[in-house]
Amino acid sequence: MTEQQALSEIKKLTEQINYHNELYYQKDQPEISDFEFDQLLEQLIALENKFPQFKFEDSPSQRVGGTITKNFETVVHKYPMLSLGNTYSKEELIDWDNRVKKGLGTNEYAYFCELKFDGVALSLTYEKGILKRAVTRGDGTQGDDITANAKTIRSIPLRIGTQTPDSFEVRGEVYFPKEQFARINAERIDAGEEPLANPRNAASGTLKMQDSSVVAYRKLDCYLYSLLGESVEVNTHSESIALLEKWGFNVSQTYKRCQSIEEVLDYIAYWEIKRHELPSETDGVVIKVDSLHHQNELGFTAKSPRWAIAYKYKAESASTVLESISYQVGRTGAVTPVANLKPVLLAGTTVKRASLHNANEIERLDLRLGDTVFVEKGGEIIPKITGVDPLVRPVNSQPVSYISHCPECQTELIRKEGEANHYCPNAEGCPPQILGRIEHFIQRKAMDIDSLGSETLRGLLDKGLIHDYAGLYQLTFDDLNGLEFRIFSEKKGEYSARSLREKSASNIIKAIEESKKVPFERVLFALGIRYVGQTVAEKLARHFKTIDNLMNASLEELVAVPEIGERIAESVTDFFSHEKNQKLIADLQQAGLHFQIEETEEVSESQKLTDLSFVISGVFHQFSRDELKEKIKRNGGKVVSSISAKLDYLVAGENMGPAKLEKATQLGIKIISEDEFIQLINS
Structure with missing residues (x-):
């Protein structure tokens, strides 16, 4: 490929990726799968690696991260990022409105209301339409340059396609989406790590990570709410928001322009309940005087603007009685205390349990059985106890003593x-x-062995058919067919007997056999080494290539891997130092699992499809979609994800999307069936 061809292809891929990125993150109307999107990105990265002179600072490849930042440069804000005054009282909000009215000397003004998202404030500077710098709020006067990390946030544009001022600044709130926060915490619990405390602190910590690829993996998001710049020609805040939307920035569609303080109060009341349906945590409403002329007239106090205020929603809490504390044992042996509460209604749901985290938290709260406790919801996985009412504490109550022995096997606990x-x-x-x-x-x-539920596993363990996960690969159909196990019914409060039927037994054996195809990085994650979650497992697998290399690695060699600290390294070396774990690996290798990265070479079959581009859509009989893509590549063709006038063929299977078919027909693209494709490569 010549340099000119490479540049042309890079521009084409960049255009496609940006188009699909906007559809997914801004409009929630994806046209392609995540896999297809990742394939486009991989093609772009491969080309940029081959032709580094064409790797531009606004390339979508910046979003996958990989930059290592040891120190974050301190940057002085061109415009100070002042904090807002806030209130929890509607009466105080009315008083503030009276002060605005008095300061302006008129009733002719409007407010702009927007939800206050619980995240981290960020300033973005654009020059000639390209993102040049992203800086945290810091102390309001200066903050940290986290540009490499901010570029991984897919809703932040790296380049503005429309006409913009030569230089301008956009401000917004980076937040941890609820869905992604739950995903990361589930993975951390899987890896034997403490879950992240709450979305806001987690977002803040993530933005300061040294490896931007980890930031990319966490999938933060950002809402933009402010536009600044000497060449920005707007008269109101609402006009600046309209410009941000026009330029493609991610503006939350929850704002409203209000003509009076009464309308503001109605807006606050509406979102007090409705906000729980949003993808991010919110803790209040920001109210701004809409006219920029009025804002200048009102001015600032030493700490905050007089033309804006934040109304904070009160934390959702309730009081109830602590009836008991139970202790749960996880797969890594970590013992977690859970408070069992007298059922209480909180934020629309009945709460019976609350997190206590660890012994330190119990001691900090000075908890005693029978205490009246305050329970709060605030972004955590389950509600947490925030305090105790000592005035109604039972007489002669004693502080809770943390258990000394395992509640399941009575072994003495260690700390x-x-x-x-x-x-x-x-x-x-x-x-x-x-x-x-x-x-x-x-x-x-991990190994993706479906059809095996907890009750079935207990049955296998109880009958001594397995003793560890390697034993799964020794199971036979006869072991499973008719296997008896017990299921607990919450409704009846008792166990009932069940047995595996022939079809279920057959499905389990098939799933176990199928799991032998799982790649090394997922097998490594499946081993359950403490602190080795999905991301760490992938890094270790890519670095060491084989399980033997990893097992023989020294502590120093492990720490040398990016993002692998001493705690993870010690856990890995400890795991492989035990003879029982060495035997587990040997048993799994004997069973046929993958314990090395498979470096596959692309096999060329012909050049019959050279310079031809294909879109694949629908279900096929002779190929899977991935096999069909591979076939096209091996014959010199190119697979793209979207239909354009430059496309050569649409390979149409059953149940293909009508939108693609209609677009291809309109553009006169040749539509071929699976059989016609086979004829094409066999001709």
Whole structure:
């Protein structure tokens, strides 16, 4: 490929990726799958690596991260990022409106209301339409340059396609979407790590990570709400918001222009309940005088503008009685205390349990059974206890003493220096640890052995058919057919007997066999090494290539891998130092699992499809979609994701999307069937 061809292809891929990125993140109308999107991105990255002179600062490849930043440069804000005054009282809000009225000397003004998202304030500077710098709020006067990390946030434009001022600044709030926060915490729990405390703190910590690829993996998002610049010609805040929307910035569609303080109060009341349906956490409403002329007239106090204020919603909390504390044992042996509460209604749901985290939290709260406690929801996985009412404490109550022995196997608990959690060290004999490790091993993101539920696994363990996850590969159809196990009914409060039927047994054996195709990085994650989640497993697999290299790696060699600290390195070396784990690996290797990265070479079959581009849509009989794409590439063709006038062929299968068919017909694209495609490469 010549330089000119490479540049042309890079521009084409960039255009396609930006188009699909906007559809997904701005309009919520994706046209292609995540896999197809990733394939486009991989093609772009491969080309940029081959022709680095064409890797531009606004390239979509910047969004996957990979930049390592040891120190974040301090940057002085051109326009100070002042904090807002705030109130929890509607009466105080009315008083503030009276001060605005008095300051302006007129009733002719309007307010602009927008939700206050619970995240991290960020300033973005654009020059000639390209994102040049992203800076945190810091102390309001200066903040940290986190440009590399901000570029991984897909809703932040790297380039503005329309006409804009030569230089301008946009401000917004970076937040951790609820769905992604739950995903990351589930993975951390899987890896034996403490879950992140709340979305806001997690977003703040993520933005300051040294490896931008980790930031990309966490999938933060950002709402923009302010436009500044000497060449920005607007008269009102609402006009600036309209410009941000026109330029393609991600503006939350929850704002409203209000003509009076009464309308503002109605807006606040409406969103107090409705805000829970949004993808991000919110903690209030920001009210701004809309006219920029009026804003200048009102001016600032030493700390905040007089023309804006934040109304904060009161934290959703309720009081109830702490009836007992139960202790749960995870697959890594970590013991987690959970408060069992007298049921109470909180934020529309009945709460019966609350997180207590660890012994330190119990001691900090000075908890006692029978205490009246305050429970709050605020972005955590389950509600948490925030305090105790000592005035109604039962007479002669005693502080809760944390258990000293495992509630499941009675082994004495240990607590490592510097760690908050207690652990049961009986990894081989503690039932929930054994079951938890196997459940982790078979989950979808690991070995993906479906049809095996917890009750079936318990039945296998109870009957001695398996003792660890390697034992799954020794199971036969006869072991499973008719296997009896128990299911607990919440409604009846009792167990009932069940047995596996022939079809279920057959499906499990098939799924176990199919799992042998899972790649090395997922097998490594499935092993359940403490602190080795999906991302860490991928990094270790890519770096060491084989399980033997990893098992023989020294602590120093492990720490040398980007984002692998001493804690992870020590956990990995400890895991592989145990003879029982070495035997597990040997048993799994014997079973046929993948324990090395497969470096596949692209096999060329012919050049019959050279310079031809294809879009694949629908379901096929002789090929899977991936096989069809591979076939096209091996014969010199190119697979693209979207239909344009430059496309050569649409390969149409059954149940293909009508939109693609209609667009291809309108553009006169040749539409061929699976059989016609086969004729094409065989001709």
